[in-house]
Amino acid sequence: MQVTINGELRNVSENLTIIDLLNEMKIDGKIAVEVNQEILPRSQFGDYHLKPGDTLEIVHAIGGG
Amino acid sequence: MTQDDNLIIDGHAYSSRLLVGTGKYKDFEETQKAIEASGAEIVTVAIRRTNIGQEKGEKNLLDYIPPDKYTLLPNTAGCYDADSAVRTCRLARELLDGHDLVKLEVLGDQKTLFPDIPATLVAAETLVKDGFKVMVYTTDDPIMAKRLEELGCIAVMPLAAPIGSGLGIRNPYNIRTIIENASVPILVDAGVGTASDAAIAMELGCDGVLMNTAIAEAKDPILMASAMKKGIEAGREAFRAGRMPRRAYASASSPIDGAFF
16 A cells, blocks of 8 residues: 655555554654654554555654754 | 853753754764853754665764753744644654754745744744743844743744844844843844854843854854853853943043052
8 A cells, every 4th residue: 555654655565553664664763753744642653553545754853953 | 150140941940041053063973062062951953854764773863962961942944834833843742752842933935034923923822822832933023022922932032143144143222122021031043153243142131042053164163162152151241240331432441540740
């Protein structure tokens, strides 16, 4: 199924959780996730199963003023 | 300086009145050294998309600027509408485990990076209602500064000159009026170019100064960070000491009495 991650269209397997996705994409460290413009708390990363057409933003802190 | 001359932000006392950004540095090591040299305790960060498929164990800014050592101030830089600024703050709060202090900036124009004030007001109101402690970037307009304070922003941060311009305090009279009217901390945010600019801001009575480019783009950022620290401290002490009045003509420092000639 297709989802949009950080602006890129991606094919992912059905029913993937956010934890699975982060592992698959080798993303670790401090991040925050928004699904369809709503915050997904870290505590729910294992419970949320991706649905076709979901739009995710995965962000972290970088240098800025 | 007496020990209790602290900057109070959201009930926390800070001994440094210099707030610094983490952008434009060569690498994280330089960022870390410059921040250490600046003595800053409040440090801004930006919130951006991660690289997808990054190397595991890739270096992270927060490893160099640990949240248990510094008060992080996530910004909404790059947001040109209220909605993206609010989303950025919510992501930042989640990222930093419920930390709700944010720097709100809603920009209006890429050339000047001047704030979009109507959008800033909308975003500030939403964020305050959502429980955020908002430090807000604005123009040096005293009416808007007051309006943002009334909306519940915990600090108001007028620009001294455009972001990254290094032009110094372009309108000291407005900055002073903003300070006179305010009952929340007023910090100059943006426009400082060198240590004397920081000192002037503090002599005007600002509670603090937030800067990034003036340090990061100096030939020696670490030395400039140290200079800024001293500029801020000197300006603050001069403000507290109360400067002498300006006079049109000379006033001799040595007495006339006792002259033998």
